[in-house]
Amino acid sequence: MHTAVIIGAGLYGLYAALYCAKKSRRNSSRIVVLEKDLASFTRSTYINQARVHMGHHYPRPLSIAEKSAHYFYRFMEDYGFCVLTEFDQVYANSSNVLMFEALDN
Numbered sequence: 001m002h003t004a005v006i007i008g009a010g011l012y013g014l015y016a017a018l019y020c021a022k023k024s025r026r027n028s029s030r031i032v033v034l035e036k037d038l039a040s041f042t043r044s045t046y047i048n049q050a051r052v053h054m055g056h057h058y059p060r061p062l063s064i065a066e067k068s069a070h071y072f073y074r075f076m077e078d079y080g081f082c083v084l085t086e087f088d089q090v091y092a093n094s095s096n097v098l099m100f101e102a103l104d105n
Contacts, residue, residue, distance in 0.1 A: 002030045009035035010045035 004020040006013045017033050024031075037043065076083065 002032050004029070004031045006031065006033045008043070009033050009037075009040035010043060011041065012045075014040060 003024055004017070006017045006020070013033055013035075017031050020031050021029065
C-alpha cells in the first residue's frame with residue numbers, strides 16, 4: 001500500500017514526493033510518482049522553464065501581486081542557483097486592446 005501517490009514527475013510533483021518522504025521518514029512510507037512520459041521534467045516544467053516572474057504579468061488584485069512578489073523572492077532564495085539571469089529581459093504587451101477583449105468573451 002502507498003502512503004502517497006503523486007501524479008506528474010515535474011518540478012512540483014517531485015518536490016511533493018520529496019516533501020512527503022521527509023515528513024513521513026519515521027514511518028515506513030511508500031511514495032510513488034506516476035509520470036506519463038519516459039522522463040521527468042518533459043512537460044509543463046520543461047515548456048514553462050523560462051517563466052519565473054513576480055506575478056504582475058496578468059491583471060490581478062494588489063494583494064495577489066504582493067504575495068507573488070514575496071514568493072518570487074522566496075523561490076530565488078531557495079532555487080536561484082538554477083535560474084539563468086544573464087540575458088536581456090524584455091517585457092512586451094500588445095497595443096491591440098481589442099484582441100484581449102475578444103479573448104475574455
